[in-house]
Amino acid sequence: MVTLAEVARHAGVSASTVSYVLSGKRSISATTRLRVQQSIHELGYHPNAGARALASNRSNVIALMIPLRTDMYVPVMMEIAVAVATTARTHGYDVLLLTGEEGPDAVRRVVGSGLADAMILMDVELDDERLPLLREAAQPSVLIGLPADTSGLTCVDLDFKATGALCVEHLAGLGHRDIAVIGEAPAVYERHTGFAERTLDGLRSRARELDVRMLHRPCGGGYDATAGTLARILDERPGTTGFVVQNEQAVEPLLALLRQQGRAVPEDVSVLAVCPDQVAVQASVRLTSVSIPAQEMGRRAVERLVAKLDGSGADDVMLIAPELKVRASTGPAPSATA
Structure with missing residues (x-):
């Protein structure tokens, strides 16, 4: 397994410089950053998830709450879930899939445990019991679905x-x-x-x-x-x-x-x-x-969530026009x- 020190030697920089490139905590010149990124790619280096989480105070995990009920058409739900997972990976996040019908308890578990940096919720009800907790939570969230009251929420759905x-x-x-x-x-x-x-x-x-x-x-x-x-x-x-x-x-x-x-x-x-x-x-x-549009809903939900994690996203409602x-x-x- 390739180590951070080996990446540093390959790139001709210090180990701390490689760490700063990975964490983004300090400004690194574009030339040095590119050299480190090329070494990471050539050597096939994968940062240790636990160490990266400790260094950044992030888990780099998104929780996807998708209750799998017998009265719902599961293939559509899973198509959305796959789109969420694949889009999340392109942004450097893994997905924690929560499939139980736990309602507010699942939100409390994610918020209280630090299991995930953010949440995507599906199977949204008009007066969903999870919403008050989402509005109070420190973690960003996005709904794939539209409740009756969307204030203070980010939602993606087909119209x-x-x-x-x-x-x-x-x-x-x-x-x-x-x-x-x-x-x-x-x-x-x-x-x-x-x-x-x-x-x-x-x-x-x-x-x-x-x-x-x-x-x-x-x-x-x-x-x-x-x-x-x-x-x-x-x-x-x-x-x-x-x-x-x-x-x-x-x-x-x-x-x-x-x-x-x-x-x-x-x-x-x-x-x-x-x-x-x-x-x-x-x-x-x-x-x-x-x-x-299952894939589009999943993709757009992740994009909005990542924007919120990066500090550039705002609460909004995005409705996809039907075709x-x-x-x-x-x-x-x-x-x-x-």
């Missing part, structure tokens, strides 16, 4: 309200006047999870503005739950011609059930999903969709072509 509105606009533009929304599992709404509530707000608001009748029904994952939800929708609104699905686990069951009932997509009914592109393009009918991609699952409403 889910605009997403809901965009879905209604697309179907209404095709002549659909009766739209049903197959939503997330009931527990997601019971927790008032931000992304689900905001999508629903956008759907309802735009439906009222465009004089579109809209019915929303939560749906558990899997075929049986989707079958029950679809039967309820068609019993209550038999004239439904457009579906918005915000539940990845209901996408393929819904398409299968519509085929079994002899309802062709998109000739008889249109289906639009809020889901990752991979889910949309691999479905049995290529779905018109608003994609979940709707038209594929094979949406078309004119039957009445519009009659």
Whole structure:
């Protein structure tokens, strides 16, 4: 294993100079800094994490709080987590993954133990119990999600309200006047999870503005739950011609059930999903969709957190504009072509 002293000899400087280059605690000339960095690269030197933490009073670790619940679509959560981890490494940080449903206790543990220099929180609720602790904590934090009150917080998220509105606009533009929304599992709404509530707000608001009748029904994952939800929708609104699905686990069951009932997509009914592109393009009918920009959300969250750690970041809310991609699952409403 290469030592700091060997780097110093290779670069022709003192060991303290190498240490100052690594820590940034003293100003070093650009020429000397470059020479030391070249020696570090050529020799493959990796600073001892413990020593570096003691010297800088930093752990160089970011805590990512990502409760893995059975009612959430885990692949999207993990795609965000991978983006966080890879982006953090480019900035010299490792990621501590906290997957338990500990709520405020997890924040207290990170704050009290010095496990991490900063925190990224996911699965954000409108009135999230973790927020008061974040506002008081010395460690910087970023939310991937949007609570009801964003004061004193930094947030990154897809603009889910605009997403809901965009879905209604697309179907209404095709002549659909009766739209049903197959939503997330009931527990997601019971927790008032931000992304689900905001999508629903956008759907309802735009439906009222465009004089579109809209019915929303939560749906558990899997075929049986989707079958029950679809039967309820068609019993209550038999004239439904457009579906918005915000539940990845209901996408393929819904398409299968519509085929079994002899309802062709998109000739008889249109289906639009809020889901990752991979889910949309691999479905049995290529779905018109608003994609979940998981990688962008993870990357931007880390960039904002690093800026705060460097003293250049400020509390702000960054909403990513939704993008709707038209594929094979949406078309004119039957009445519009009659």
